[in-house]
Structures are given as C-alpha cells and as structure tokens.
Amino acid sequence: MQAFELYQAGVILPNNAKIIETTMPHDKAVQALLEGKADAAFIRSGVLESLEKQGVVTPDEIRVLNLQQLEQFPFQTSTRLYPEWPFSAMPHVGDYSKPQICP
Numbered sequence: 001m002q003a004f005e006l007y008q009a010g011v012i013l014p015n016n017a018k019i020i021e022t023t024m025p026h027d028k029a030v031q032a033l034l035e036g037k038a039d040a041a042f043i044r045s046g047v048l049e050s051l052e053k054q055g056v057v058t059p060d061e062i063r064v065l066n067l068q069q070l071e072q073f074p075f076q077t078s079t080r081l082y083p084e085w086p087f088s089a090m091p092h093v094g095d096y097s098k099p100q101i102c103p
Contacts, residue, residue, distance in 0.1 A: 001079075001082055002042045005078075005079045005080075009066055020032060020037065020038055022041075025047075026043040026044055026047045027047065027051065027056070029041035029042065029043050030043060030047065030048070030051055030056070030057065030062065033062060034057065034061070034062075040065070044084075045073075045075040045076070045077050045081075046075045048062065048064070048075075048076060049074075049075055049076065064076045064077075064078050065078050066078040066079070068080075
C-alpha cells in the first residue's frame, strides 16, 4: 500500500533508497525518524497523536506529508483510508461470506 500511495503521489524513490523495517510497534518507525536513522516513515493513523499525547514528540517535530482532510476522521493521515487488516483470496477460493459450520 505504501508503494502504491507513493506512486499515486508521483514520488519516485532513488535506486539507492534504503528501506528499513522496524517491526512493531509503529513507535519504532517514529523513533528512527527522531534519531535521524530515517528520512520518512509509514505509521498507522492515530500513532502520531498518541505519541504527542504521551509527550514523546511535539506537533512541530514531525511533518505529515500529503496531509488529507477527511471529514469525521479524528487522526492525521497522508493517504486514503485502508482497512486495518486487509486480506484477499484467489478466484478458486469458495464464497465463505455466509457463516460456515466446521465439523
């Protein structure tokens, strides 16, 4: 999703761009920014506001790129909204939209 959003925004990463995976929690990505280990980070919505509330960061320390104004959404976001745990299936997988009783 991050690569798609960058592409949609016209951002082309240089060939020598280094991707750092920080694992969970998303706070680690923010910490990498604060420590100068990364120039940008992807975090889920609500993380930045939570860290501000905890006093870990101040509102002017981190800039949200491509800030969106989404009506009735309480958090800063730079992309469209995505489901928290998206999934997909191949065409040969049956329709399990109705509850199934497992033996």
